[in-house]
Amino acid sequence: MFDLSFLEPERKTLKIKKAGDTILETALANHFPLYHLCGGNARCTTCRVFVTHGLSSLSERNDREKTIADRKGWPKEIRLSCQTEIFGNVDVQRIIRDEEDLKTVTSETKSSKTGEECYAAILFLDIKGFTSFTESSLAYDVVFVLNRFFQEMSEPILNNGGFIDKFIGDGILAYFFLDKTKLQSSELSLEEAKKQMFVQALRACFRMFDQLQKFNSYVKERFHHEFEIRLGLHAGQVIYGDIGHSDHKSQTVLGDTVNVASRLEALNKKTGTRFLISDEIYKYISDKIQIDKKILTRLRGKTDKMAAYSVLGFKEKDTILELQRSLELALHLNPNLARDFYVHFLETKPEFQKFFQNTDMETQAKKLLAMFGRTIERFGNLNQIHNELKNLGKMHEEMGIKVTDLAEIAPSLLYALEKSLGERFQTEWKPIWEEALGSLVRLMSF
């Protein structure tokens, strides 16, 4: 595998666990100090590095990094560690090394964002049962578990085009916003764009409940504890900007929409529900979701009553959630799925064997799984993975594997999925997977 070297204060070389790990992940896994104040969300820029060697072994800038780099006018050598994936040997220098450097960054960001207004869906999440866990646990465990929880819960938000505004105590405030520039250049009407945004936000919420199950089996085993979550989702105009003390500003969404979302989340306690959306969202997507309760309520501080809906799931199966759930279940039932795939692939397509003559197939299977896991998880926001897939496509082309060959993996992948899932394989998963592989190959080819 490859090396990542930090050149200061003296050369320190770190081993990369797997291709596609980010610079930040590699530094953290090796306990190498690298500032990452926003937690790897492309917001703070404290993780930026200067690449002195191996620029072509790094993923191209994704949309999040590109936005910052363009705004700040960075040369191509300056990269955000938290967004940049490694596919070869690389040498870098940290830019923010000490508290003095950090102050400079804080003052840079001070002027970077004045107030803006936009239409957004605001999501509030709170954990139920965290206080009792805090009272009965060591401080170290509390922080550890909470960080792990935030990590697991943030993924669906980021993977479906959302942003984390902040972590508040044991809760999360996140938002999905309508990008005016993208809307102008697309064929979508405003109504369609809102619908699309709500479906993405809801998908993120449903995926959070999936993540919670995984998280619970983890904390149950180690800490004999389980948690529940409560979500509130509302939409409307919000104000967005850097807010706070001059030395401690952070990007924040503000306005009545945010207050209503927070109150909806809290209302769950009273109504015994776990996920409430407002009528503003319901009116756009009532045909798409299953609800089990309509609640008429007067929220604190409001004179008019408003309707809230307790949501169970999508009415029809959502392609992306089905992909994610079927892969997760298949891997749970058969951790050797990728190995089974390669055995079938090379048996049924012996003409491809020559490409793998010097390949350690165990490692290759792990790489394929890691790549599939990452890609399928981000299917709700394809922009995030396009560059990685394009690079992968280029790599295959350089090995002499044609674009038309790529689709050849489909029958073997479906075979491995069906075999792993056994009786739990659902026939409707077949066309969904075929379609997804089609998109994957398309993204790899241009």
Ligand code: HEM
């Ligand atoms: C959609 C289709 C495919 C996907 C998603 C895919 C994915 C991958 C991934 C993730 C890697 C590891 C890259 C790394 O080292 O970082 C890889 C390597 C490779 N793939 Fe594919 N692949 C596809 C199709 C194919 C096909 C059809 C062949 C036919 C021979 C092939 C042959 C190889 C070879 C030879 C390697 C390098 C193995 C080595 O490192 O020794 N791939 N592929």
Ligand code: FES
């Ligand atoms: S950690 Fe904040 S931008 Fe990378």
